[in-house]
Amino acid sequence: MTTEVRSLREFKMPDVGEGLTEAEILSWYVKPGDTVTDGQVVCEVETAKAAVELPIPFTGVVEQLFFPEGATVDVGTAIISVAVAGEAGTSVATAPAPAPVVEAPEAPEPERREVLVGYGPRTGGSQRRARRTTVTATATAAGPAPTPAPAPVAAPAPAPAVEVSGDRPLAKPPVRKLAKDLGIDLRAVTPTGPDGVITREDLHAHAAAAAPAPAPVEAPAAEPVSAAPVSAAVVLPGAGDVRVPIKGVRKATAQAMVASAFTAPHVTEFVQVDVTRTMKFVRRLKESGELGRDVRVSPLLLVAKALLTAVKRHPGINAQWDEAAQEIVIKGQVNLGIAAATPRGLIVPNIKDAGARTLSGLAVSLGELIETARQGKTAPGDMQGGTITITNVGVFGVDSGTPILNPGEAAILAFGAVRELPWVHKGKVVPRQVTTLALSFDHRLVDGELGSKVLADIAGILEHPKRLITWG
Known part of the structure; x- marks a missing residue:
């Protein structure tokens, strides 16, 4: 020895x-x-x-x-x-x-x-x-x-x-965690992603293939079922209750939402908007490639630009309540948060100084933010310092809702699904592309007049997107 x-x-x-x-x-x-x-x-x-x-x-x-x-x-x-x-x-x-x-x-x-x-x-x-x-x-x-x-x-x-x-096996962190929660050995999964990377779809396909026939399933009753986050959990027939530990992102989100709901007095206003011209503008930008060949263009991009334009006209909406100093702090720059659903739960990364970006620059930043969040690689610093947020509930086919403020922010805008509806246009009832916007704001620092003006400006820009040029 x-x-x-x-x-x-x-x-x-x-x-x-x-x-x-x-x-x-x-x-x-x-x-x-x-x-x-x-x-x-x-x-x-x-x-x-x-x-x-x-x-x-x-x-x-x-x-x-x-x-x-x-x-x-x-x-x-x-x-x-x-x-x-x-x-x-x-x-x-x-x-x-x-x-x-x-x-x-x-x-x-x-x-x-x-x-x-x-x-x-x-x-x-x-x-x-x-x-x-x-x-x-x-x-x-x-x-x-x-x-x-x-x-x-x-x-x-x-x-x-x-x-x-x-x-x-090659797999991104969110996929690796989902496999662990579902009890799947990654070495047994056939990868279909680029360079042999295992995807979420591969896990679900593996779980479905391993699921028993509709006949009754025997499972140890005393053994708890480990599960993924609620949005991603796979519940097999006869498996019993699924328990999801409240920790990590989900725990932080729950605590933040409770604090926000019971600290800031929420007021929500709604407006329906004819976004037919905006949707045509999106198609034109996609087809022309004028923002860049690899730049992803979506209606959310124009909603974000419309919100930033409205904030420039009404800076009081981009504010924070300082309880200790008993002051309202109007922020000097707009850090635009985008609520993103990820395998670990809802997170709100933000684009720093988004108000200073061109439409092309905003499109690039928005695409990078969403892709990074989906991969589970959002850095902690990217989720700090947000000043105003957009939540796109329309991607789930939802028309509207009452969004809860991100703690420390004065307002949050919900963008609903775009649907073809009968609409009075130039004196006639015709089919038009229509969406519903909902703006929640902290009534301690945003009164009804300011909140209404901001929402009306956003709606006006989306109805006539040329105002992005004249107002932006």
Whole structure:
């Protein structure tokens, strides 16, 4: 037995967003005994705002993982300890190295620029390093399941996990979490995405193929059913109740909505708008490509531009209530929030200084924001500092609703479905493209006159989109 002087250092759960108090460990990328280097990503965690990867700030050998995957950990709590060689500190006796385990050689890791948190910029190809899949060994109250007797080891305590070698299937974090919630082994799923990436549709197809015939299904009654978020949960016939843990984004959203509903006095106004000209304008922009060949043009783009134009004419709607100072703060720039439904729940990332962007620049930013949110890669900073929000309920075929304010904002606009309806146009009843807009506002700082003027301006611009040129 050899002895060397090593220092045990602990890596604590950082605050990866502004003011967050906890995060859930989604995946561990290392195990006890692995060597880690400064800047190496060791785990992926989900906060109330986004999923981020955590790099470790020192080099050494992993001693212990303090929490399993799926555990929610308070910020500031140690999650991993590493024995750092070459530093004065605790003397740690090391056991003779066990017989080496033969594993498939790891693929070369692409060059990676270090970042503190988040997915970070990457260079090189899209190839990922091969990772080992962790299978946690558990025991029930009735006793551990019978397993082959393991070879004796000299470690002071049993390792918390058993490693199974094999390449880690390619899947984005939201898809990986959905597979975990549904109890699906990604290695058993046939990928259909680009470069062999597993998609949400692949998971649903796999779950449907694995579902039993309509005959009664036997399931352990005492075992709780693990489920995805309510919007994505797959409920199989005869499976019983589905319980969805309230944590992460869903927990933060619930707390924020309760605080908003019971703090700000909400008032909502509605207006129906003939958007026939706007829809023609959208088609013209798509066909002409004048905003750019790869720029996505949608009615939401013109609704956003109309709102920004109305804010420029009525800056009082872009305000915040400062309870401590007893002041109304009219914001100097518009950070436009777009409510986005994601596998982790509803999030509201925002476009910084959206009011200063051209229609083309706004289109690019809007497309990037939506795509990043769908991939589950929205950075915490992109969800902070919003000043006014749009929620597009029309994509779900909904005509309207009473949107709840994003905390700290004075107004939120709901954009409903566009439908062909009979409409009086130039003295005749003809079919026209019609939508319903709903504007909720905080009545402490927005009175009925200001709210009505803002909503009327948005409606007027969408009815006659040429006003974007004269007013914008």
